[in-house]
Amino acid sequence: MPIFRRGERKPEPPPMQPDPGRRGTGTGSGPVPAGPGAVPPPAATPAAANPPGPPVARFPITQGTLQCRDRGCPNHNGVLCHYVDRRGRRCDTAWCPNHWATVGGIVYCRRHAGTIAAIGYFEHPSGMPDVDNRAPSLVNWVARDLDAFVAATLVQTAEAGETFVREPAVTTHVERNAVRRYERAWKLVDHTGVRLAVAVYVDGEEEVSIHVRVGSAVVAEGVPPWIERRRRGLEVSAEVDRSQRALFYGFLQKHILAAVRSTRERDSRLSRP
Numbered sequence: 001m002p003i004f005r006r007g008e009r010k011p012e013p014p015p016m017q018p019d020p021g022r023r024g025t026g027t028g029s030g031p032v033p034a035g036p037g038a039v040p041p042p043a044a045t046p047a048a049a050n051p052p053g054p055p056v057a058r059f060p061i062t063q064g065t066l067q068c069r070d071r072g073c074p075n076h077n078g079v080l081c082h083y084v085d086r087r088g089r090r091c092d093t094a095w096c097p098n099h100w101a102t103v104g105g106i107v108y109c110r111r112h113a114g115t116i117a118a119i120g121y122f123e124h125p126s127g128m129p130d131v132d133n134r135a136p137s138l139v140n141w142v143a144r145d146l147d148a149f150v151a152a153t154l155v156q157t158a159e160a161g162e163t164f165v166r167e168p169a170v171t172t173h174v175e176r177n178a179v180r181r182y183e184r185a186w187k188l189v190d191h192t193g194v195r196l197a198v199a200v201y202v203d204g205e206e207e208v209s210i211h212v213r214v215g216s217a218v219v220a221e222g223v224p225p226w227i228e229r230r231r232r233g234l235e236v237s238a239e240v241d242r243s244q245r246a247l248f249y250g251f252l253q254k255h256i257l258a259a260v261r262s263t264r265e266r267d268s269r270l271s272r273p
C-alpha cells in the first residue's frame, strides 16, 4: 500500500488492488469466477442459480454415540466438543446432553463454553485461544465477581464529563514476546479518551495468576485459591471455598480501591494550576 506523507496530495481516485478477474457489470449476469478448490454445483439443481455467498452454517449433530466424559455418567449418546483453536486443534472430549454446555446453539464441553463465553463467539482474527488454555475463562470469572465493586469504585470517583465504560468481553493482547494476555477492563472516559482504567488479566503462558492493573501500574496479583487447590488436587467444603474466595476478592478490592484513590489524587494535583 502506498504511503503518503503529510503535505503530499493523495491521487484521485485512490489506487485499487489489481483485480484478478474481469470486473462484472452487474450481479448474476454471466459466469462467476470460482475460487481455487471450488466444486462446481450440479448443473441441474436450482441451487446452481444462486449467487455465491458466505458458507452456510450447518447445525451440528446433537445425537452421538460416544461415551460421556463426565465422571460416573453411563450415557453413550455423547458428541464431541466443537471447540477448534487457532492452531486447528480440536477438543477431543465427548459429552451427553446432561453434561454438555452450549453457546450459540453449538455443543461444547463446559470448559470451552466458558472460553467462548469469555471472549465472545463472533470474529476472532487472531484465532481462538489454545485448546488447553484456561486463561480467558479465569479472567472472565474473576472480572464477573469483581464487576460490581470496580464499577461502583470508578463511578464514585468520576469527575464531570467522565463516563463509565465496561468492556463486555475478554480481549486478547499479543505482547512483544509473543505471549498472549487475556484481559478485561473497566474505564472512565471523557472526550479526550481514557482517563482511568482498571483491568484484570492473565498471561497466556502461566494461566494461573490474576494480575490487577490500575492506570499503568500493576497493583496486585495472586493465584486464586480454587486454582491453587485444583493444582494440588485438594478438595474443601463449600464453606471453606466461600471464605477463601472472599479473602481473595477482599485482597484485590482493597488494592484496587487504594490505587484508584491515589491515582485520582495525583491526577487532580497535576491538573491544578
Ligand SMILES: [Zn+2]
Binding pocket: 068, 069, 070, 073, 074, 075, 095, 096, 097, 098, 099
Ligand atoms: Zn453425561
Ligand SMILES: [Zn+2]
Binding pocket: 081, 082, 083, 091, 092, 093, 108, 109, 110, 111, 112
Ligand atoms: Zn472442549
